[in-house]
Amino acid sequence: METYDIVVIGGGPAGLAAALSAKRKGVSRIIILERDRELGGILNQCIHNGFGLHTFQEELTGPEYAARFAAEVKREGIAFLLDTMVTDISPDKIVTAMNSREGLFHISAKAVILAMGCRERPRGALNIPGYRPAGIYSAGTAQRLVNIEGYMPGREVVILGSGDIGLIMARRMTLEGAKVKVVAELMPYSGGLKRNIVQCLEDYKIPLKLSHTVVDIQGKERVRGVTLAKVDQDRNPIPGTEETYSCDTLLLSCGLVPENELSRGIGVFMNPVTSGPVVNGRFQTSVAGVFACGNVLHVHDLVDFVSQEAAGAGESAAEYVLCGCSFKKEGADFQVKAQGGVRYTVPSSICSDGVRQQQTIRFRVGDVYKNHFIAVYLNGKRLIHKKRQIMAPGEMEELNFDMNWLSPYPDGGEIIVTLEEA
Amino acid sequence: MKYDVMIIGAGVVGCAAARELSRYSLKIGVLEKEEDVCCGTSKANSGIVHAGFDAESGTLKAELNVEGNRILGELSRELDFPFYRNGSLVLCFREEDRPKLTELLRRGQTNGVKELRIIEKEELQKLEPMVSDEAVAALYAPDGGIVCPFGMTIALAENACQNGADFFFDKAVTNIEHTGRETGMGRYRIRAGEDVFEADYVVNAAGVYADVFHNMVSETKIHITPRRGSYCLLDKSRPSLVSHTVFQLPGAYGKGVLVTPTVHGNLMVGPTALDVEEKEGTNTTREELKELTQKAKKSIPGLPMNQVITSFAGLRAHEDGGEFIIGEVLDAKGFIDCAGIESPGLTSAPAIGKKVARLIAGQLHLTERKDFVPERKGILNPAMLKETDRSRLIQERPAYGTIVCRCEMITEGEIIDAINRPLGAKSLDGVKRRTRAGMGRCQSGFCSPRVMEILSRERKVPMEEITKSGGDSGVITGRNKDRL
Known part of the structure; x- marks a missing residue:
């Protein structure tokens, strides 16, 4: 079994920044395990600008921001494996992973940094009633289809949820030639950044309906329409306020959930509010030598803060390894x-x-x-x-x-x- | 095209009939209106193998339920689909309801259910610690089980196909004519749009549409009401919060819903029961989903409904008489009904298949073929392999090393197998039902673009033609900026 000082789970912005800072603190044997085809994580599909204002004092796109970190990782000679899925992490930090080249393999780690990111809340978790036709996508899935694969998921779009990805996708779909009819938000306020409301909705005259939700989805094979209704203070739809929009697509941007299945497997204590691990000031979880950072810890708005936080986790992991697996x-x-x-x-x-x-x-x-x-x-x-x-x-x-x-x-x-x- | 037997409907009953009939030298066809097997009632139900105490003694429902339960163990081994006897519990919440529990016990015993007994609160709490404190006793049936309804239906279909049955998809039957009526013979002309088929026997396994086809050939009309049942599926938890199938004794609060683990380790709650007129009315409503949560919490108060990953609805084919209608239609020789197959239809399906096959083979004095292949191998699940075997597999076939669905840990190798095997998957849902890719907690958010790519490559069709579930359910509508 191979041994590493630090195994970083995930090669998105958190994993890259954590690995870099650990390396610069003097840890030599670090490996990043990434499940996708390239380093950078979800940033690779975020082709809009607005990244890096804090970190680089300039405005970059997501792929550019990721590329800077990925280039540093390569320059520092940090090992990484792509298309590699971690299937288990044991409490004594044996990492089990697999890919099509190495097969199933184990790595023994002195420290593990959890940087698996998050996933989108799917339709089922939102309990949206109606039929289950094609044409319902989480905003991030649509973003991948459009920005990476070059395919239009639909022509006439209703968006539920005003999370940042939903707002960004309202603009993207418009620019690619779709008609975005409305963005509905269950809460009386938006879940996204103010700048995104202005730049992605107001600039394109896309209406934002606060305190609204989807009460029905029509269409047996492909979405044909979506019915919205206003909700009361308890978020229950108010009868008589229904309005049906004909459309072929419903995008969902209703929150992100940290992906902590591996963390639970190790047995780290979880915070029920964030759905991420409980960590101390060193980003160490309840299991010594296991650290967490980025969206797996708690969902962020800005990648710059992910990088900052992850650098802190990387430093701590380095300190832990260099002190003989303890903290002085x-x-x-x-x-x-x-x-x-x-x-x-x-x-x-x-x-x-x-x-x-x-x-x-x-x-x-x-x-x-x-x-x-x-x-x-x-x-x-x-x-x-x-x-x-x-x-x-x-x-x-x-x-x-x-x-x-x-x-x-x-x-x-x-x-x-x-x-x-x- | 001329067939000895034409089966209408590739749900679990149609596929079980096809598989059992393929034991004999018969030319068998199966007509399905959807693009795949298991697309109607068979795909949206509780996945429960009932012990057999529910149905009134002496009914077909009781007989076929008990027989189906008995033969499912061997069938699941022969056809390699998941089935477990996790045992079922019927909760009794009020002392004054005990007589109803005793009645169920007696009925079960009369029906031939084994090891059935009533357990008291203490034992119940030990068996199922999450169960409500309000439950005073329960009927315990160790023979109750759970099965993967997709796995079972697909296995039956593949095995029938292996043994020579022809499956036709996207063929909605539009008319059936009893051409042998004058001569008193079993001769039928079946139209499915442009296509015309001839058959000596018709097996009507059309689910909620079975009344439509029956009524085309018989003067004795039947009527089926689609009875909608909504469900919620919860994320996996380790260890499972509930290990038995937990029913509720019907009481003042209505019929009650069940809480059960699935064979894959999720929890499922359902179904509601609402009669609808629309035979395709599988939409969920806010009211039904709400009702579901309230009722399920009566059994398991600590049920984490915030862990719901999807909800769906299915339609049970409820015939006015409330009984399975299985057998040759009196005024239509050779027309075999399998109608009104509601609960315990999934459990009974293997027995229904046998009954239909015995009937036809008996009339034709057929004996079983020597070359019938009873075994079918399912899609290899590499997670079940020993580590060394799994590594060797990846070395030989690297696609088994690439995880495509991260929630369910499904590899590209499994997806390729699902597409390329007999009656293989053609759509995202087809892949999902065969491999579970897309069935996990992200509900295909991450893997659907990858699965589309694999479908496009393996089936040699452009991405634009990949559908969610056939027909007009295309996933993408074109290229970026193509309409600007």
């Missing part, structure tokens, strides 16, 4: 808790190590909040009180926590992240 200077533990409108935090705990000066805490809010303060309490003492004009579930928030604040508390404690009214 373990300090006291502090639980990080989300309260009052904050849905979750990543990480779920932090620990002072005397090395890191700053800890980034990322979180999402559960509703639209205007003129609220983000407040952070450490053992009852408010340390951060920052006003934000607007916060929305579709935009991830982050704050920097000064690690020196922890020093008066050698026994650890509790950090609370919450929202407060102005």
Whole structure:
């Protein structure tokens, strides 16, 4: 059995950034296992621009952004296998994988970085009633068909869900010659970035119907129409508000789910809110030596933040490997808790190590909040009180926590992240 | 074209009849209106092998259910499809309902169901820890089982095909004429659009359409109501939350729904029961899906309905008399009905097939062919191989090393096999029913473009012609910018 210091599961933006940072910290034997035909993950089908503003201070397309990282990985001589599916990871970090060249094989790892990304919520998970004809696609599947394969999934399109991929696909389908009739969103606010609403819908005069959902799909073989209805506060359709759109395609952009089947197999603790592993400030899961980053940990809006986060996970994995599979200077533990409108935090705990000066805490809010303060309490003492004009579930928030604040508390404690009214 | 026997419908009953009839030297045809086998009632049902305590004693339903249950074990081994006896439980929620439980027990015993017994709360909780605290007792039938309805139907069809039966797809029968009526003979002319077939025997296994064909040749009319049942399928969990098939004793809250593991490790809940007029009315409605959740939670309160990956509806062919109609139509010699095949139709299908074959072979004084091949090998599932064998397989056939469906871990090798075997898959759904590619938690989001590519390559058809399920169910409508 081959042995590696670090096995990275997934060669998308998270996996690439994690591998690079681990390599630059001095770990030599790293391998990336990627299930698709090339490195870069979903970025390869994101041919629109807007990537890299934070990382490279310039606007790149998805494939360009991925290519920069992939080129670095190759320059650093990091090993990678494509078309390779990991089928199991044991708690003692034996990775089982297969491809058509090597067959079924095992790799023993000192550390594993989980970077498998996420998948789209399918129609069935949304409980949309109606027939089950052809012409219903998740937005990402349609994106792959159009942007990679060059095929039109349909001509007249209704989109359910205003997640970013759905918004991007509204514009893409329009540019490729389809008629996008409407975007319906169940919630009273959009799940996507404001800039995408403006650039992908408003610029093309595509209506966005908030508090609407699909109540029926017509067509036995191919979609012939979709009926929308307005929903009440409890998200139940209001009778009498139905409106039927004739169309041949329904795209779904109703949320992403981290792909954690392998993580569950290892036995790492999961966060029911994010559907990702519970991690500490080093991105380490509940199983020592197993780290997680990117959309497998929690779904991001911007790839730049995925890269940042993954670099942190890569550094930690490197530190773990270089310290003989442990961490030096373990300090006291502090639980990080989300309260009052904050849905979750990543990480779920932090620990002072005397090395890191700053800890980034990322979180999402559960509703639209205007003129609220983000407040952070450490053992009852408010340390951060920052006003934000607007916060929305579709935009991830982050704050920097000064690690020196922890020093008066050698026994650890509790950090609370919450929202407060102005 | 002239056939000895023409079977209408390639569902589980039609395919079972075809397989059993192919034991004899008969020229057998099967006409199917869809593009594949197993496209109607057979594809959307509970996948349950009933023990046989439900049907009233003395009925065909009772007899064929018990016989079907008994022969399914051997059949599944011969034809290589998944079938397990996971045992079934009928929950009783109120002390005052106990007499109904006892009645079921007695009926089952009369019907010939083995090892049937009533268990008390304590044993029930031990057998099925997730079951509701409100259940006071249950009827336990260790012989109850689960089967893959696609696997079973496809296996029967492939074996029939192997033994010489001809299958015709996209052939909707439009008219049947009893040309031998005057002479008192079994002679039929069957039209399917432009095509005309002649046959001595017709086996009417047309599911919800069986009344239409019966009524074309007989003065004694029958009437079938499509009874819609909606289902939800939940993601796999390790270990499975529920291991038995859990029924509810019909009570004040209505007929109840079942919660069952599937042979592939998912959980399924269903069905609702709603009479509809439309014979193609397989749409789900918000109300039915809601009802389903409420009823299922009565049995298993902790059922994680947020793990639902798909919902669907099927139509049971309910005949007004409420009984299977199997046999030669009195005023139409050679016209064999298999009508009103609702629950326990899937369980009974192997026995129905045998009954039909015995009837025809008996009339014609036929004996079984010596060259009949009873075995059929299913699509190789590499996940069942030992590691060394799997590696060797990949070395010999690299397509078995490429995972196409990441949720169900289905390889390109399996998909190629599904397409190229007899009666092979022609569409995404055809591939899905044979291999499970696309049946997992992402519901084909990731693998459908890859499966389309493989279908296009293996079948040598352009991508634009790949369908979800035949007919006008094309997946793509053209190339980018082709209309700009």
